[in-house]
Structure formats: structure tokens, C-alpha cells
Amino acid sequence: MNISLDPWIWISALLTVSIFSFLYRDNPFYRFAEHIFVGVANGWAVTFYWHNILVPSLFDPLFRRGQLLLIIPFIIGILYLTRFIPRVSWLVRIPIGITMGYYVGASIPADVQAYIIKQTQGTILTSQNFQAWNAGNMGVVWSIILFVGVICTLSYFYFSKEHKGVLGITSRIGIIFVMIGFGAAFGYTVMARISLLIGRLQFLLGDWLGVIH
Amino acid sequence: MKIIDILAKIDRRIIYLILLVVVILPLIFPSAQSVRVMPPVEKFFNAVDNIPEEKALIIDFDYTPQDMPELEPMAIALLRHAFKKRIKVLALSLYVQPLGLAQRALTQVTEEFNSTAETSADSIIYGRDYVFLGWQVGPILAMLSMGESITNFYNIDYYGNRTDTLLLMKHIKNYNNVGIVAALSPSDIPRYWVAYAQNRFGVAVGAGVTSVSASEFYPYLQTGQFSGLMIGMKGAAEYEEMVEKELSVAGRRKASESLPSITYAHLLIIAFIIIGNIGHFVKRRQK
Amino acid sequence: MKKTFPLFLLFIFGILGIIPFIVPHPIVQDTNNFLLNVFLKILAAFALILGLGSLLRVHMDKIKRKRQNWQYSWVLIITFIITSIIGLFGGVTGEGILPTRIGSFSFDIWTLYFNIEVPLGATMFALLAFFMASAAYRAFRARSSEATLLLVSAFIIMIGVLPLGERISHHLPSFTQWIMDVPNVAAQRGILFGVALGMLATALKIILGIERSWLGGGGGE
Numbered sequence: 252m253n254i255s256l257d258p259w260i261w262i263s264a265l266l267t268v269s270i271f272s273f274l275y276r277d278n279p280f281y282r283f284a285e286h287i288f289v290g291v292a293n294g295w296a297v298t299f300y301w302h303n304i305l306v307p308s309l310f311d312p313l314f315r316r317g318q319l320l321l322i323i324p325f326i327i328g329i330l331y332l333t334r335f336i337p338r339v340s341w342l343v344r345i346p347i348g349i350t351m352g353y354y355v356g357a358s359i360p361a362d363v364q365a366y367i368i369k370q371t372q373g374t375i376l377t378s379q380n381f382q383a384w385n386a387g388n389m390g391v392v393w394s395i396i397l398f399v400g401v402i403c404t405l406s407y408f409y410f411s412k413e414h415k416g417v418l419g420i421t422s423r424i425g426i427i428f429v430m431i432g433f434g435a436a437f438g439y440t441v442m443a444r445i446s447l448l449i450g451r452l453q454f455l456l457g458d459w460l461g462v463i464h
Numbered sequence: 465m466k467i468i469d470i471l472a473k474i475d476r477r478i479i480y481l482i483l484l485v486v487v488i489l490p491l492i493f494p495s496a497q498s499v500r501v502m503p504p505v506e507k508f509f510n511a512v513d514n515i516p517e518e519k520a521l522i523i524d525f526d527y528t529p530q531d532m533p534e535l536e537p538m539a540i541a542l543l544r545h546a547f548k549k550r551i552k553v554l555a556l557s558l559y560v561q562p563l564g565l566a567q568r569a570l571t572q573v574t575e576e577f578n579s580t581a582e583t584s585a586d587s588i589i590y591g592r593d594y595v596f597l598g599w600q601v602g603p604i605l606a607m608l609s610m611g612e613s614i615t616n617f618y619n620i621d622y623y624g625n626r627t628d629t630l631l632l633m634k635h636i637k638n639y640n641n642v643g644i645v646a647a648l649s650p651s652d653i654p655r656y657w658v659a660y661a662q663n664r665f666g667v668a669v670g671a672g673v674t675s676v677s678a679s680e681f682y683p684y685l686q687t688g689q690f691s692g693l694m695i696g697m698k699g700a701a702e703y704e705e706m707v708e709k710e711l712s713v714a715g716r717r718k719a720s721e722s723l724p725s726i727t728y729a730h731l732l733i734i735a736f737i738i739i740g741n742i743g744h745f746v747k748r749r750q751k
Numbered sequence: 752m753k754k755t756f757p758l759f760l761l762f763i764f765g766i767l768g769i770i771p772f773i774v775p776h777p778i779v780q781d782t783n784n785f786l787l788n789v790f791l792k793i794l795a796a797f798a799l800i801l802g803l804g805s806l807l808r809v810h811m812d813k814i815k816r817k818r819q820n821w822q823y824s825w826v827l828i829i830t831f832i833i834t835s836i837i838g839l840f841g842g843v844t845g846e847g848i849l850p851t852r853i854g855s856f857s858f859d860i861w862t863l864y865f866n867i868e869v870p871l872g873a874t875m876f877a878l879l880a881f882f883m884a885s886a887a888y889r890a891f892r893a894r895s896s897e898a899t900l901l902l903v904s905a906f907i908i909m910i911g912v913l914p915l916g917e918r919i920s921h922h923l924p925s926f927t928q929w930i931m932d933v934p935n936v937a938a939q940r941g942i943l944f945g946v947a948l949g950m951l952a953t954a955l956k957i958i959l960g961i962e963r964s965w966l967g968g969g970g971g972e
Binding site for chain 2: 772773783784787788792795797815833844861864866869870872873876880881883884885887888890891892893895902906909910912914915916917924928931932935937939940943944945949
Binding site: 275 | 752753754756757758760761762763764765766767768769771772773780788789790791792793794795796797798799800801803804806808820823824826827828829830831832833834835837838839842843849856860862863864865866867868869870872873874875876877878879880881883887897898901902903904905906907908909912929930931932933934935936937938939940941942943944946947948950951954955957958965966967
């Protein structure tokens with residue numbers, strides 16, 4: 252055992268234990284640590300927004316190098332502040348409208364191509380898709396299962412018609428695929444959560460208490 | 465029936481304690497577990513390994529403290545791979561919170577290599593072998609802009625240098641000079657790389673994701689939109705295995721060290737589900 | 752004016768977002784580069800004001816009205832101010848006007864990040880492991896054939912992905928991989944199609960001014 256003598260390691264460890272204390276019940280230590288987290292995280296963000304973006308990309312070129320065109324995004328950016336001034340709060344819609352417009356516009360061709368066209372191409376039964384898994388002849392069978400699975404899953408989520416007859420059968424098959432998929436997601440979720448706990452225990456037992464190396 | 469009664473009413477704090485013990489013991493008494501590398505990680509490794517000499521690897525560090533244990537080992541393994549094979553690296557973060565963790569990973573692996581280097585040619589040198597582009601606001605803006613020019617969007621690097629003055633950036637203009645983008649992210653960012661960077665500019669994308677979102681990303685692997693996929697601690701351990709076995713790069717393997725704890729924790733969770741169900745169904749039958 | 756003008760701007764910038772995907776003309780690409788590298792980047796930086804302003808307003812309001820646990824809002828505001836001062840004036844590479852070291856004790860922005868933000872953020876999410884274990888015991892019941900299928904699939908994944916799976920049977924990891932590659936992809940892709948079509952419909956509704964909830968309150972035409 253080789254306990255750390257670094258005061259910052261002790262601060263980290265005590266904050267870690269404060270958060271873990273929530274497992275027993277909600278308490279002032281937990282709440283204190285939780286609020287510190289939000290404060291520090293936002294202070295960190297402000298620091299880098301200033302040093303990485305606003306100074307080198309706006310204030311320096313505008314005020315030191317005289318790139319006057321930058322006055323336009325500067326003024327429109329400032330309009331975000333009007334959100335907190337009731338009389339002119341509508342002006343915040345201008346920077347939001349511009350930003351949202353561009354993002355939404357750019358998303359349309361990107362989404363169609365990446366999520367609809369490419370994914371459809373990956374589903375249809377082609378010789379190229381049969382090779383996707385390097386599984387030889389079984390690739391054909393797997394492609395058929397995948398194709399049927401996608402169609403049946405879609406039919407399960409189709410609620411405009413009662414699930415009877417053919418739709419009843421396909422949606423029943425669809426739910427099988429959905430449950431296998433959700434089960435897989437749950438299995439992996441367990442791994443994710445445990446991994447995060449291991450990370451903290453490695454810190455407490457290693458960096459702080461020196462029990463593990 | 466008394467045992468059933470006890471099993472049906474275990475206090476949550478006892479459950480917490482059992483979990484804690486099960487995870488801690490394998491950390492204190494480690495045991496080696498060999499890792500079998502599965503195709504998604506093998507593909508990823510090969511995609512990075514086959515980057516031509518004149519092209520770079522972009523590593524997008526998008527993990528935050530909240531998901532660091534799963535994704536940081538991937539970053540370390542990728543950096544070891546790239547530095548060992550002298551693949552040029554451009555590191556960046558699309559969000560502000562991961563910035564510090566990216567810097568830490570770069571420093572760690574650079575020091576690992578430089579501590580054994582004897583000449584300048586052996587060393588990993590900033591500006592020549594890698595550049596840390598740091599962070600600029602707007603993930604999608606970055607992805608779209610880098611198709612035209614990387615240095616126009618990332619005008620300054622993490623250290624405040626103008627990026628167009630760095631030696632490496634004289635050869636790396638845009639995605640045409642990039643072999644693959646390795647996106648290490650707990651969010652939808654790898655999909656955005658596909659939608660915005662790959663669709664328009666044709667760059668290859670590999671994803672390192674948390675296990676929570678693993679199942680959502682598989683459709684992109686089958687279509688070839690992802691050139692490889694690393695999932696959580698296990699994916700990171702597989703990459704560590706390949707880097708050590710194929711490239712003989714030794715170093716701490718944090719993900720592989722965690723596998724015994726994960727194994728016992730998984731068995732415990734399965735046991736909890738089974739015990740919970742037995743208790744429930746026995747009680748229901750009694751009623 | 753108060754609604755029509757922002758809607759008009761949104762439409763125009765929506766079109767400016769789509770065009771570069773379709774038209775490779777240099778004028779289009781140059782305009783797009785200006786938007787990406789300068790205009791939208793600076794606007795995105797100012798958007799921080801919205802988030803930060805809302806956060807501080809909520810906590811100031813909590814303090815003013817002495818709502819339950821209001822004292823902790825002071826903790827948040829004070830740590831935010833201290834961290835910001837250290838970051839803004841101490842600099843990110845230690846070159847600022849504010850000293851961030853007393854003897855061997857350093858308190859620069861990096862020290863705060865690695866010793867306060869990192870452990871707190873990581874531990875908050877580590878708590879989920881415990882809650883999940885408790886939920887596994889209490890909530891996951893094999894009440895129907897579908898729920899049983901879900902649990903069986905989860906068990907196979909939990910064992911099959913780990914080295915333990917390899918020890919049980921050499922085929923188990925391959926079978927686990929098959930579940931992820933085929934039935935899982937089918938389910939996820941079915942869901943993905945639904946989500947993608949939904950996103951597309953919403954995007955079109957926003958650009959065409961049919962979906963206006965983003966305008967929020969504040970009135971006007």
C-alpha cells in the first residue's frame with residue numbers, strides 16, 4: 252500500500268467518494284460535489300471559447316488586423332444576449348434562425364445519402380452484400396435473414412393499419428428481431444456501466460491508495 | 465421457502481456491496497485473459513495499418529470524463545499503432561470537454577516512444593509526426609470545412625501556433641490527404657462523420673464507440689460506411705492485443721486489465737436477473 | 752417582422768446549407784467556406800451565451816427565492832467564477848497574467864480539470880453501474896416470450912463477447928458476432944429507417960416554416 256501524498260489526488264478522491272455517497276442516500280456532500288462539477292465544467296468551457304475561438308477568430312482579426320467583415324457575425328452573435336432582455340427578446344431568433352437553417356439544410360442531403368440510400372443498398376439482395384461478412388455461401392442466407400428482418404421490423408413499427416393477416420405475421424417476426432436487438436443493446440449496456448465503475452476504482456485503489464499498480 | 469423470501473427481498477445496498485466486491489477483487493488480484501480479436505476490430509486495425517505513407521490518420525477525441533474508461537484505451541492503442549508505423553496523426557476534438565483528455569493521451573504516448581528514442585529520427589516530434597489541432601466550435605462545420613481545407617477551419621493549433629506554419633500541414637490539405645478518420649465518441653459523432661465528411665468528400669471512417677451505443681452502429685459496418693468498429697472495453701482490449709502482438713509495442717493495457725472484473729460483474733448481473741426472476745415467480749405461484 | 756424575418760433567414764440559410772452538396776461551382780464553394788470558417792463558427796461560439804445565461808439565471812433565481820437547497824447554487828456560481836477567472840487570466844498554457852502556482856502547488860485550469868471535473872464527471876456515471884445491478888435484480892422479469900428472448904439475447908452477448916465465452920465454446924464468440932451482425936443489424940436498421948425519415952420530414956417542415964416551435968414565446972408576427 253502506497254497512499255498518495257499529492258493534495259490534488261486527495262481532493263479528487265474525496266470528491267469521488269462524495270459522489271459515491273449518494274448510493275447510501277442523498278446527502279449534502281453529494282450535492283456540494285455535483286454543483287462544483289457544473290461550475291468547473293462551465294468555467295472550463297468559457298476559458299476555451301475565449302482563448303480558442305473568440306480571440307483568434309474574431310477579436311484579433313477584427314480589432315487588430317481590421318477585417319471589418321467580421322463585424323457582421325459579431326453583431327449577430329451579440330443578439331444571443333437579447334434572450335435575457337424581455338423587450339427585445341425576439342431578436343434572438345435571428346442567430347438561431349441562421350444557424351438552424353444552415354444545419355437543417357446541410358442535414359437533408361447528408362441524411363438521405365447516409366441513412367436512407369446507403370442503408371437500403373446494404374439491405375437489398377446483391378452479390379456484393381452476400382460477401383459483406385466473408386462467410387462464403389452462408390452470406391446468401393444471412394443476407395436473406397437481414398432483408399426479412401428489416402422488412403418485418405419496419406412492419407412492426409407501422410401503426411397505420413391493424414396488425415392482422417400478413418401484417419400480423421410480419422410484425423410478429425419483426426418483434427423477434429427487435430427483442431434480439433434490444434437484448435444485445437442491454438448486454439452491451441451492462442459492460443459500459445461496469446467499465447465506468449472500474450475506471451473510478453482504478454483511480455481510488457491505484458492513484459490514491461496505491462493498493463494496485 | 466425462507467431462502468426464497470430472503471432472495472426476493474435483498475436490500476439494494478447489499479446488491480451494491482456485492483457488485484463492488486466482485487469488481488474490486490480482480491483488480492487487486494489480476495489474472496491474465498487472452499483476448500480473441502473479432503472481425504470489426506481487425507478491419508479497423510488493417511485500415512489504419514494500410515494508410516499510405518503520404519496520408520494521415522485523423523483521430524477525433526470526443527470522449528469526456530464520463531466515458532473515458534472505455535474510450536481512452538482505444539486512443540492510446542491507436543496512437544501507439546500510428547507512432548510505431550510512422551503514420552502521421554492529426555488529433556482534434558469536436559467538443560470542448562474532451563480537449564484535456566486528448567492532450568493527456570497524446571502526451572502519454574509521445575513520452576512512451578521518446579523515452580526509448582535515441583535519435584531525432586526515432587523520436588516523435590510535434591509538427592513533424594503529429595499535430596494537435598485542438599478544438600474549434602461546431603462539429604458539423606468542422607467536418608464540412610475540412611473537405612476543402614483543414615488549416616482554414618483549424619487556423620490555430622492547440623498550442624496557439626498558426627497551423628499553416630507547421631511542417632506536417634504543408635502536406636496535409638484536406639480529406640484527400642487523409643487515410644481514415646478514427647472517431648472515438650460516446651455520441652452520434654461517428655455517424656455524422658459518415659453523413660457529412662464521407663458522403664461529400666469520400667473519406668474513410670472508423671468508429672470507436674461506447675458499448676451502450678454499440679448495437680446502433682453495426683448497420684454502418686455492414687454497408688462498409690465504417691471501415692472498422694471498436695466497441696467499449698472489449699474492443700479496446702482487442703486493439704491493444706493487435707498492437708502488442710502484431711507490432712510488438714509494449715505498454716500498459718488498461719482495457720485488457722479490466723476484462724476479468726467485467727467478466728465477474730457480468731456473471732453477477734446474470735445471477736441477479738435469475739434470482740430476481742425465481743423470487744418473483746415463486747411468490748406469484750404462492751399467491 | 753418578429754417571426755417572418757427569422758423564418759425568412761432560416762429558409763435562405765437552409766438553401767445555403769443544401770446547395771454546396773449539389774453545386775460544385777467555385778462561387779458556391781467560396782461562399783460556403785466563408786460561412787463555415789468564419790460566419791457560422793463565430794455565431795456558434797456566441798451560442799454559449801444562451802446556455803450559460805440560462806444556467807446562471809436559474810441559479811440566481813433559486814437563490815433570490817430561497818428555493819430548496821438554494822445554498823448549493825452559490826457553490827455552483829462561485830466555482831464557475833473562480834474557474835473562469837483562472838482560465839481567462841491564467842491562460843491555457845500557463846502564460847496568463849494571473850499566477851497559477853504557489854511554490855509547488857499549482858492551480859491552473861488543467862489542474863482543476865483533471866482533479867475536479869474529471870473525477871466528478873466520471874464518478875457520476877460510475878454510479879449507474881450500481882443502479883443497473885439493482886434494476887437487474889428488481890425489474891428484468893421474463894414475463895412474456897418476448898421479454899424472455901430479450902434476456903436470452905442479453906445473456907449470450909454478456910458472456911459471448913468476453914474471453915469467458917471463448918473458454919466455454921470456440922463457437923460462442925462467433926455466434927455472438929453473428930447476432931450483432933445479422934439480427935441486430937436488421938432491427939437497428941428498421942429503426943434507423945424510421946428515425947431517418949422522421950428527421951427528414953422534420954427538417955423539411957422547419958425549412959418551409961411549417962414547424963415553428965423553435966420561435967418560442969415572445970409574440971410578434
